[in-house]
Amino acid sequence: MSVEALQVAKVYRHLLRAVKKHVAKEDRARHFKEYVTEEFRNNCKLSDPSSIQQKIKLAHNYTFLLNSVHHHQDLLFSYNIAVDRSDEMKKVLGKSAASVGLQLPEVYQP
Numbered sequence: 001m002s003v004e005a006l007q008v009a010k011v012y013r014h015l016l017r018a019v020k021k022h023v024a025k026e027d028r029a030r031h032f033k034e035y036v037t038e039e040f041r042n043n044c045k046l047s048d049p050s051s052i053q054q055k056i057k058l059a060h061n062y063t064f065l066l067n068s069v070h071h072h073q074d075l076l077f078s079y080n081i082a083v084d085r086s087d088e089m090k091k092v093l094g095k096s097a098a099s100v101g102l103q104l105p106e107v108y109q110p
Contacts, residue, residue, distance in 0.1 A: 004052065011059045012040050018066040 015036055024033045046052050077088045090104070097104050
């Protein structure tokens with residue numbers, strides 16, 4: 001494999017990992033992961049080196065954005081800044097329940 005192919009594989013792997021971790025946690029958000037896969041497959045036959053580097057840079061920047069936004073949100077939660085506190089409370093209650101060997105019940109959503 002060429003150096004360029006290894007670079008593309010590395011960026012692709014990191015981007016899929018970030019999308020899976022931060023965006024497509026649930027089964028209903030799977031289309032984000034499918035979109036990324038489809039874009040990489042559609043652009044695999046590019047021959048222009050500048051175009052390839054531009055696409056690699058775009059994928060790398062998007063990966064960095066996803067990870068940074070998630071890290072920023074975690075920092076806001078840890079500093080108790082008023083963002084969406086319901087998710088944080090569910091997480092804290094879940095950790096507390098898990099520490100004594102219990103699980104929180106699933107909330108009914110019609």
